Amino acid sequence: METEARFFPGLEGVVAAETKISFLDTQQGKIIIQGYDLIELSKSKSYLDMIYLLLEERLPNINEKELVEEMLKGEYEIPDELLDVFCLLPNGTHPMDGLRTGISFLSGFDKRLDNRSLSANKSRAYKLLGKVPAIVANSYRLIEKKEPIRPLKELSYSANFFYMITGKKPSSLEEQIFDRSLVLYSEHEMPNSTFTARVISSTQSDLYGALTGAVASLKGNLHGGANEAVMELLLEAGTVDKFEELLIAKLYKKERIMGFGHRVYMNKIDPRALMMKESLKQLCDLQGDNRLYRMCEAGEELMKREKGLYPNLDYYAAPVYWMLGIPISLYTPIFFSARTVGLCAHVIEQHEHNRLFRPRVHYVGERRF
Numbered sequence: 001m002e003t004e005a006r007f008f009p010g011l012e013g014v015v016a017a018e019t020k021i022s023f024l025d026t027q028q029g030k031i032i033i034q035g036y037d038l039i040e041l042s043k044s045k046s047y048l049d050m051i052y053l054l055l056e057e058r059l060p061n062i063n064e065k066e067l068v069e070e071m072l073k074g075e076y077e078i079p080d081e082l083l084d085v086f087c088l089l090p091n092g093t094h095p096m097d098g099l100r101t102g103i104s105f106l107s108g109f110d111k112r113l114d115n116r117s118l119s120a121n122k123s124r125a126y127k128l129l130g131k132v133p134a135i136v137a138n139s140y141r142l143i144e145k146k147e148p149i150r151p152l153k154e155l156s157y158s159a160n161f162f163y164m165i166t167g168k169k170p171s172s173l174e175e176q177i178f179d180r181s182l183v184l185y186s187e188h189e190m191p192n193s194t195f196t197a198r199v200i201s202s203t204q205s206d207l208y209g210a211l212t213g214a215v216a217s218l219k220g221n222l223h224g225g226a227n228e229a230v231m232e233l234l235l236e237a238g239t240v241d242k243f244e245e246l247l248i249a250k251l252y253k254k255e256r257i258m259g260f261g262h263r264v265y266m267n268k269i270d271p272r273a274l275m276m277k278e279s280l281k282q283l284c285d286l287q288g289d290n291r292l293y294r295m296c297e298a299g300e301e302l303m304k305r306e307k308g309l310y311p312n313l314d315y316y317a318a319p320v321y322w323m324l325g326i327p328i329s330l331y332t333p334i335f336f337s338a339r340t341v342g343l344c345a346h347v348i349e350q351h352e353h354n355r356l357f358r359p360r361v362h363y364v365g366e367r368r369f
């Protein structure tokens with residue numbers, strides 16, 4: 001009889017790829033991106049720097065950064081046919097499904113789809129990064145039967161993204177905080193969505209297909225969908241006391257609390273969450289209303305005390321997006337948009353050093369022979 005390899009449920013602890021892109025160094029408490037500490041990057045670099053770093057494998061100088069921004073601006077518009085498709089989506093379609101449809105639809109406009117060379121893949125990554133804000137904003141708007149919105153090229157990449165999803169130009173603090181959230185979400189080693197994208201690209205399938213699969217993965221509330229669920233929970237409670245009551249009741253019923261826990265840093269705080277917590281404090285202080293901050297802190301304390309669980313990035317990104325006036329159903333699409341660059345980097349790396357993913361199973365069925 002064939003001997004079976006060991007089975008690790010959920011592939012916990014299994015190393016699935018060799019990569020130069022990123023690594024969660026849990027011993028040092030660092031998220032390493034292309035050799036840099038993500039938290040340090042988020043203090044001094046912008047999302048445009050992250051795009052360059054993840055696609056070109058080094059930080060840009062000022063000229064290179066300007067060139068990339070110009071290139072992205074040249075790709076801001078999406079085809080009219082795609083706007084027509086968004087109009088056909090039934091009312092109530094989740095914007096993540098609109099985004100999934102949008103990315104999938106773009107493949108038909110790529111005349112070099114079979115070309116998986118490094119330069120062809122990089123060029124489609126930049127194109128996609130240029131278009132993602134318009135796909136997110138306009139799929140949302142057209143599903144809601146609102147008029148489409150056009151990009152404002154005089155704004156920075158992040159400010160334009162913010163403008164397209166809120167209809168308002170951000171203040172410089174709002175732009176800085178939104179941009180920081182994109183930096184923090186940009187790349188995170190091998191989460192389910194990245195694994196999905198790499199598995200799909202390992203069949204030599206294309207970037208659009210890999211990212212379409214990744215959107216579906218990220219939508220689930222054990223992954224990116226958690227940020228929307230966190231905000232619903234905070235709103236349902238409304239006060240510190242009710243939030244604590246709600247969390248206790250859910251724990252009693254053995255329900256999972258969204259925004260807490262993480263496969264890799266289960267017993268420690270996600271360092272990215274601390275950065276967003278700081279941004280939440282800034283926004284609350286500015287608006288003279290600390291209710292959300294106090295609720296989040298109380299929830300954090302309660303979960304540490306009751307379950308030994310700590311917040312992940314989604315827990316603090318959600319109230320930050322709320323304070324920035326962003327519609328809740330766009331929180332996960334924003335996470336995906338920020339992650340687009342990390343995903344593209346992984347698809348490129350997979351295509352450059354490919355071996356088909358094809359694991360085995362631990363068979364627990366019968367043998368009827």
Ligand SMILES: CC(=O)SCCNC(=O)CCNC(=O)[C@H](O)C(C)(C)COP(=O)(O)OP(=O)(O)OC[C@H]1O[C@@H](n2cnc3c(N)ncnc32)[C@H](O)[C@@H]1OP(=O)(O)O
Pocket residue numbers: 010221222223224226255256257258259260261262263264307309312313314
């Ligand atoms: C940016 C991101 O995408 S981060 C992830 C966002 N997702 C969430 O916030 C959803 C809530 N969190 C969770 O469901 C989990 O912590 C996950 C899915 C992120 C990681 O889960 P896993 O690594 O598979 O751990 P697993 O599900 O085995 O949990 C281990 C134990 O901790 C408990 N646990 C883990 N997270 C939570 C939580 N958020 N609330 C309550 N209990 C939890 C589980 O119930 C389980 O308890 P048990 O051993 O008594 O059954």
Ligand SMILES: O=C([O-])CC(=O)C(=O)O
Pocket residue numbers: 185187188190191192223262263264312313
């Ligand atoms: O790493 C994970 O499993 C999930 C996560 O935090 C992310 O994708 O940012």
